[in-house]
Amino acid sequence: xxxxxxxxxxxxxxxxxxxxxxxxxxxxxxxxxxxxxxxxxxxxxxxxxxxxxxxxxxxxxxxxxxxxxxxxxxxxxxxxxxxxxxxxxxxxxxxxxxxxxxxxxxxxxxxxxxxxxxxxxxxxxxxxxxxxxxxxxxxxxxxxxxxxxxxxxxxxxxxxxxxxxxxxxxxxxxxxxxxxxxxxxxxxxxxxxxxxxxxxxxxxxxxxxxxxxxxxxxxxxxxxxxxxxxxxxxxxxxxxxxxxxxxxxxxxxxxxxxxxxxxxxxxxxxxxxxxxxxxxxxxxxxxxxxxxxxxxxxxxxxxxxxx
Numbered sequence: 001x002x003x004x005x006x007x008x009x010x011x012x013x014x015x016x017x018x019x020x021x022x023x024x025x026x027x028x029x030x031x032x033x034x035x036x037x038x039x040x041x042x043x044x045x046x047x048x049x050x051x052x053x054x055x056x057x058x059x060x061x062x063x064x065x066x067x068x069x070x071x072x073x074x075x076x077x078x079x080x081x082x083x084x085x086x087x088x089x090x091x092x093x094x095x096x097x098x099x100x101x102x103x104x105x106x107x108x109x110x111x112x113x114x115x116x117x118x119x120x121x122x123x124x125x126x127x128x129x130x131x132x133x134x135x136x137x138x139x140x141x142x143x144x145x146x147x148x149x150x151x152x153x154x155x156x157x158x159x160x161x162x163x164x165x166x167x168x169x170x171x172x173x174x175x176x177x178x179x180x181x182x183x184x185x186x187x188x189x190x191x192x193x194x195x196x197x198x199x200x201x202x203x204x205x206x207x208x209x210x211x212x213x214x215x216x217x218x219x220x221x222x223x224x225x226x227x228x229x230x231x232x233x234x235x236x237x238x239x240x241x242x243x244x245x246x247x248x249x250x251x252x253x254x255x256x257x258x259x260x261x262x263x264x265x266x267x268x269x270x271x272x273x274x275x276x277x278x279x280x281x282x283x284x285x286x287x288x289x290x291x292x293x294x295x296x297x298x299x300x301x302x303x304x305x306x307x
Contacts, residue, residue: 002098007124010098014105015119018112023085023120032120034085034137042081042140046072050129058171061100063185064132065107070188072136073115074205074263077193081140083117088134091127108134115190148202149221153268153285156275158192160237161210162252165259166244179244188263195276200267209258211298213266214291224288225268227298232256235280257293 012027025033048054048068059067069086076083088108092101112119117136167183188205197203202221206213218225232238238252245252268285275281291298 002096002101004124006098007092007096007101010102011105011122011124014102014109017109018118020084020118023118026118026120027122032085032087034120037139039139039141040143042076042079042138042143043135044072044075044138045133045135046075047131047133049131055171056130058176058180059184060107061103062107064130065104066111067107067185068132068134069108069111070186070263071207071261072134073111073117073190074188074193074207074265076136076138076140077188077190077197078144078203078205078265079140080142080144080193080197080200080203081138083112083115083136083138085137086112086117086119086134087137088119088122088132089124090122090133091125091129091131093128093130094126104132142197144197144200144203145220146202146204146217147220148200149217149223149225149268149285150201150270151223151285151287152271153201154271154275154281155214155225155227155283155285156196156267156269156279157206157210157235157282158189158196158265158267158279159262160232160235160241160256160280161206161262161264162241162255162259163237164261165255166241166250168259168261169248169250169255170244173248183261186261186263189265189278192276192278193265196265196267196269196279199269199273201269203265203267206262206264206266207260209260210266211257211291211293212260214298217266217268218289218291221285222289224286225283225291226286226295227283227291227293229253229294231280231282235282257298
């Protein structure tokens, strides 16, 4: 069993690798100190609990660290921002080893490095189950809100949703293979969020399910959003996802419309703009106050913690 000082030393070795002129005091003191900026701050925090958000029977500690970090970054990018600094707090079992905390930390570090962000501090404590809480601080010149959708906008997705839900369904059947990779460590296309942010009226990431996120935009913007299944069905990856659903006795539309944790980016944009490469158009914004799929009211079935 590793001592706390050994775990902290391992974290310091990993997270002290990066440098940033704006960091006055980094890891190792009572608090981090970062030079103030005139650009508005974007802040997000996320907590992941073993057994609720991840399962060590099918996810490595590296994948867990990367996944929790990516979920935070997706929120910052969905605001049109750029992540810069992270604070990481973790509650760990008493038998956690130095090698295990290094693996967890490397997952966080590598995901942070992929967007140029740095871990500047955090905290450790004891728990019977692993709990990870990450707070991200970034910059945003023009915040993109869920309330920004306009009547006449086109509705775009950075990629087809449903891969994470498919992966979870496969893992729950005791199968650990490549088809479950997007649940264990989702691919978050940060560059697509950056590409769309300059033209988007509204932008969010799909964490709780596509219909759930569409409903939040419709409610906040006081508009109606109409989705066309044919557009989703003709998108790249649908045939493979449908085949997986048939193979495992699942409903592919449940995965696509209500599955969560894809962290694809959902945007509404003016009708006349050029759509960045890789986005798929799935519908439109009209006057009204709900979400329709092929003309039928879409019921919210996304993930909620307390229902």
